[in-house]
Structure formats: structure tokens, C-alpha cells
Amino acid sequence: MRILATILAGLLGLVFGSFLNVCLSRWPEGESVVVPPSHCRACGRTLAWWENIPVASWLALRGRCRTCRAPVSWRYPLVELAVGALWAVQAWRFFDAIHHSGSYTDITLATTAAKALFAWLLVALAALDAEHLWLPDWLTLPGIALGFVLTTFLSPLDRTWWLRPATVQLAAFDSLLAVTFAFVLILAIRWLYWLVRRQEGLGLGDAKLMAMLAAWLGLPAATLALFLGVVLGALAAMGMLFLPRRKNEALKNEVWAAQKLPLGTFLCVGGIVSSLWGQALIHAYLRWAGF
Ligand SMILES: [Zn+2]
Numbered sequence: 001m002r003i004l005a006t007i008l009a010g011l012l013g014l015v016f017g018s019f020l021n022v023c024l025s026r027w028p029e030g031e032s033v034v035v036p037p038s039h040c041r042a043c044g045r046t047l048a049w050w051e052n053i054p055v056a057s058w059l060a061l062r063g064r065c066r067t068c069r070a071p072v073s074w075r076y077p078l079v080e081l082a083v084g085a086l087w088a089v090q091a092w093r094f095f096d097a098i099h100h101s102g103s104y105t106d107i108t109l110a111t112t113a114a115k116a117l118f119a120w121l122l123v124a125l126a127a128l129d130a131e132h133l134w135l136p137d138w139l140t141l142p143g144i145a146l147g148f149v150l151t152t153f154l155s156p157l158d159r160t161w162w163l164r165p166a167t168v169q170l171a172a173f174d175s176l177l178a179v180t181f182a183f184v185l186i187l188a189i190r191w192l193y194w195l196v197r198r199q200e201g202l203g204l205g206d207a208k209l210m211a212m213l214a215a216w217l218g219l220p221a222a223t224l225a226l227f228l229g230v231v232l233g234a235l236a237a238m239g240m241l242f243l244p245r246r247k248n249e250a251l252k253n254e255v256w257a258a259q260k261l262p263l264g265t266f267l268c269v270g271g272i273v274s275s276l277w278g279q280a281l282i283h284a285y286l287r288w289a290g291f
Pocket residue numbers: 040041042043044045065066067068069070
């Protein structure tokens with residue numbers, strides 16, 4: 001049952017990842033994600049059903065259009081695999097949650113569905129920031145609101161089946177505080193960066209994304225996501241400094257230092273890692289630090 005559900009969730013994730021790819025190609029162009037049907041972005045030919053199978057079609061056609069041979073970005077299989085894998089993990093963990101805690105199955109199911117949506121949203125934002133340095137408000141702002149509502153009502157329900165107004169008020173206050181703190185934290189870093197470098201290092205989109213992570217994960221896990229994101233971003237920046245220079249010595253350091261890194265992408269990856277293993281990582285750190 002558990003293995004079957006995990007496989008089904010993974011397959012469903014592949015399909016929703018495939019739909020996300022359509023969105024990722026069309027949102028930046030301001031096109032509808034419903035019509036026209038899937039087509040090659042280069043020659044416009046409508047794709048046959050067997051050219052639309054997640055991952056498999058891309059592999060079978062070796063990442064090229066069948067007729068015009070235009071390359072198809074490896075973003076397609078990557079996004080499909082990411083959503084598929086994340087949904088499979090959530091389904092697997094659902095069974096842990098109903099076995100180990102005394103919580104009610106429908107609440108756990110709702111929480112799992114919410115986490116699946118959160119993962120889908122993070123993959124979407126990671127891809128958009130990587131390709132377009134764009135974190136649209138109409139994804140992050142509803143993301144904050146949804147995270148706030150879910151943590152306010154679902155998290156207390158995980159512990160008791162009956163919601164007392166005081167419990168909801170406390171959870172709402174907690175969540176609101178976390179969201180505000182995360183947003184202000186990024187604004188402060190942005191301001192400091194401007195003082196030192198006299199240029200904008202962080203976008204307001206990053207601040208809203210950080211607020212969204214705080215709304216869904218709570219402050220400790222969101223801080224961990226920020227830490228992981230900054231480390232990943234720094235590693236990528238060092239990679240950019242060293243790798244291409246070997247090819248072209250003429251390129252100056254400053255050129256690379258001025259390159260814009262998609263911090264939002266790294267924040268999203270940090271958020272995914274933190275949402276999956278955040279509690280374990282934080283506990284391990286506290287043990288190591290001697291708390
Ligand atoms: Zn084509």
C-alpha cells in the first residue's frame with residue numbers, strides 16, 4: 001500500500017512537473033498556459049501525445065525537437081524529476097506520520113497535500129529565478145498568505161482535534177512574527193550590502209520569498225534555509241570565478257563579481273532541504289553545540 005501510494009504520488013508529481021514546465025515557458029512571455037496545446041517553442045509544431053511524456057520523451061528524443069532539431073532545455077526533465085521525487089517523498093512520509101503520531105488521518109492528508117503544493121511552488125520559483133532572475137509577486141504573496149493560513153490552522157490540529165481560539169491566536173501571532181522578521185532580515189542585509197557596495201545585491205523578491213519560507217517552515221527552519229541558500233550561492237559564485245577563467249584569461253574578475261546570481265534559486269533549494277530534513281539538521285546542530 002505504502003509503496004504503491006509512493007509510486008502513484010511520484011507519477012502524479014511527474015505530470016504536475018510537466019504542467020509546470022508549460023507554465024515556466026509561457027509565464028515570462030505572458031502567454032496562456034491552457035491554449036494552445038503543447039508545441040515546440042522553436043518551430044511551433046503541435047506535439048504528439050508521445051512527445052509529451054515526462055522525462056521519457058526528452059530522453060528518447062535526446063533533448064531535441066523531432067522535426068526542427070532545436071534543442072529542448074534540460075530544465076524540462078529536471079523540473080519533472082524534482083516535482084516527482086518531492087511528491088514521492090511526501091507520500092512516503094505520510095505513512096510515517098499516521099503510524100508514529102496520534103494525529104487524525106485527514107489532517108495528516110491535508111498537511112501532506114499542502115507540503116506537496118509548497119514543493120511545487122518552490123520548484124517553480126527556483127526555475128523562474130534561475131532563468132529570468134524573476135520571483136513574481138503573484139506567486140510569493142499568495143504563497144505567504146497560504147503558508148500563514150495553513151500553519152495557523154493545520155499545525156495546532158496536528159496536536160489536538162479541537163481548535164481553541166487562544167491556540168489559533170497564538171499560532172497566528174507566531175507565524176506573523178516569523179514572516180515579518182524574515183522579511184525585515186533580508187531588507188537589512190540588502191541595506192547593508194548597498195552601504196558597502198553602493199549597488200543592489202538582493203531584490204525585494206528575495207525578501208518576499210524569505211517571508212514565504214518563514215510562513216511555511218517557521219523561523220528556525222527558514223533561517224536554516226537562508227544559511228543553506230547563502231552557502232550554495234557562495235559556492236556557485238566561487239565556481240563562476242574559477243571555472244570560466246581557465247577558458248578565457250582575458251575576462252576580468254570584476255566582470256564576474258558583477259554577475260547577478262539567482263539567490264532566489266538557492267533560497268528555494270535551501271527551503272526544500274530544510275523542509276525535508278530541517279528538524280533533523282537543527283537537532284543534530286544543537287546536540288553538537290552542546291545544548
Ligand atoms: Zn521544433
